[in-house]
Amino acid sequence: VTRRTGDPSQRRPGGEPADPRLPHRVGGVWADPRLPAYLVAGFAGLLGAVTLGRVELAAIGAPFLLLAALGVAGRRPPAVTGSVRLAMERAVQGDMVEGAVELEWEGEAELDVMLAGGHGVTAIEPTPDVAWHLPVGSGPVALGFRLRTLSWGVHDVGDLWVRARRPGGMLWYEAKLAAAPPLRVLPTPVRLDSLLRPKEPRAVAGSHSSRFRGSGTDFAELRPYRPGDRLRDISWATTARLGDPWVTVHHSDRTGTVLLLLDTVFAETSRSTEGLIRAARAAWAVAHVHLNAQDRVGLLARGRTPAWLPPRAGRRARWQLLEELLAVGTAAENPGVRRRTATRASVPADALVVGVTSLQSRDYLRTLLHYRRTGHQTAALIIDTADLLEADRDVIDTAARRLWLAQRSAARQELERGGVATALVTAAEGPAPAVSALRRRLGALHGARRAAR
């Protein structure tokens, strides 16, 4: 679900793509309620004077026409341009975030400025709303503001609205100039701990051995001795039995690489946070176990390079996971960014690719299938967000819901047909059963492929 759509063809003079979050200028020039009143009263007086032949009626109309003329002549409201800037793009829940609104216009004008429609943040300064009244003056101006983050998630700080009027004018210019950049807010440590605490440590998705061999302790195979092998690796029992020197080969201590391919296409405030929580829990259920098993766990949400989680499954890893989820959420809202980051990343040859998705994006579906086709073990945890939809109000809503579920089911079948094991993470059961189911499916698929070979 994309919250805003923009016209990607819009370009700034310099050629760089316009911010898709502020594609459409809303608003225009509006008249003060006095203007139509004065015009009607003025012309009615004059018309009455002419039609009724009562000269004195013109005297009533004339002052109103004069006032209307004075309110309009030379007082066309200025076109204001502006932007919103935040000092930081990510914060922790409860942090204070500073920002500034920059405005520019020509000539003398009186302005009302407001950041409206934000959520997840509250105004500290100015208060109670992030709004300013600028008395008659000229631009440019920069207006600082401070906000406090209330909840975690990707938050809209709001849209920049402005209303400008020339002194004494009866026309004003009102427009939505820009949208503030999104703010990624991470949960507090306490909230993070409660949010991503694994409920069932048995959940292991495809706990697998690495294809790479090394100086670990897990047995991999026996093979004839080659020059250069260490003497300590010689299996004396096998050597005695077969008559030739054989060595024991072990798996590396780092058993494998798991890449979590994150895809969050959730939107709409509270529902988006709930969707993010579910995706984060599912991703963390996989990441936590693999980190504990000394696997290398990477997150792939944007760009071409995975973000590798630190070896221990600590708070830093959880924060990093959430931040990647929030970042990909932002990218989903922003079609321009989405397009730029849709390039597939290079994935290590031995990596198990686990998608965490709500299956709303065709691009994402194709990416998963691509990794499967290129020989990676691939699985997908499908986050069920059906219960986050608003209740059906009419038959159209019901039909839309059924259509959406049918599309999701078709996408899941497409993944299965392509050799990608899938499991549904429901709100009631949490990620553990799905991860266990995925583990079984991966094991079965792996066995079937081995048998086929």
Place this chain on the structure above:
Amino acid sequence: VKAARAWSATRRNAAVMALLTATATAIGAAAAGGSAMYLLGAGAYLAIAAMAVTYPAWIAPQVIGGSGLVAALLTGPEPLGLLVLGALLAGVITTAEVLAGAARLDRPAAGDTRLDLGRSAGAALGGAAVFLLVALVARLPGPTGLLPTAIAAAGCVLLALLLTRLADSA
């Protein structure tokens, strides 16, 4: 952007001032008219002005109603003196200007809540002066209907020019 906000003290004072001016205008009109019709008209004008305190869109009916009331007094069987009519017209304009000022104070930002009363007073005085001037000129001997026709034509030309300028600059 619009949201229910508490009224600032300045806006409350402006609303009271607008209502007082409208009441004085209505009382003046009813007293000058001296009939039930004028009393009814004055009451309706006051009710419309009260509505305009909360809903700025009612400023247009307030101005049109007020000017209609003054026009009725001007063209009645016993025409009033120009000064009285000028004062009533100034009352209508003052009410509209103060109401518009109060509506502008309905803004989310705190801080500067000054009401430009000087501009309202200037508009009222200017309006009354133009009224008196045109009314006096209209009483000069001459062909009946020539002067208002000339003023109407001039007004139309002025408005056309203004609209053209706006369209060009938009």
